[in-house]
Structures are given as structure tokens and as C-alpha cells.
Amino acid sequence: MSEPGYEEARDELVEVVRRLEAGGLSLEESLALWERGEALAKTCERRLAGARERIDQALAVTEEDVADA
Template sequence: MSEPGYEAARDELVEVVRRLEAGGLSLEESLALWERGEQLARTCERHLAGARERIDQALAVAEEDVAEV
């Protein structure tokens, strides 16, 4: 199974949190949702870290271009 994109993971995480906050779930259901939420949060973090890295690389190239002028 492939990892969802950032937006899909974020949206599913929002739904997981909403369901947990609403309550009325069994302990087993709550634990399963919590675990899924943790997975989704890690996925979001990986996507954000990748985006940060791309931005840092782009800024470094831009700074090199300015320094050469």
C-alpha cells in the first residue's frame, strides 16, 4: 500500500481526531484510531520535512546565484 499524499493524510488525520473527540467508541476502536492517527501524523511530518528540504535547496541555489553576481 502506498503512502497517501500530504493533503489526504492530513484530511484523514482530522477525521480520526474528530471521531476520537466525539467519543462513544470502544477501547479497542479508540486504540486502533489512535494508532492510525500516529501513522498519519508521521506521514504528514515526512511530507513536510521533504518540502522543507526542497525549499532549503532552492534557497541555497538562489543564494549561490546572487553571490556569483
């Protein structure tokens, strides 16, 4: 299964948090949701880091173009 995109992971993470906060789950269900939430949070962090890197690269190219002009 491929890793979800940022928006999909964020939306699922919001749902995981909602379910955990609502309570009424068994310990096993809560732990499984917690683990899923941790994985989704890491996915979001990776996606955001990748986006930051792409922005930094684009800005560096733009600054080089301006410096060369």
C-alpha cells in the first residue's frame, strides 16, 4: 500500500484524534489508533519537509537567476 498524500494523512489523523478523544474504546483499539496516528503524523512531517525542501530549492534557483542578471 502506498503512503497517503499530506491532505489524506492529515484528514485521517484528525479522525483518529477525534475517535481517541471521544473515548469508549478498548485498550487494544486505543493502542491501535494511537499507533496509526503516530504513523500518520510522521507521514505528514515527511510530506511537509519535502515541500519545504522543494521551496528552498526553487528560491535558491530564483536567487541565482537574480544574481546572474
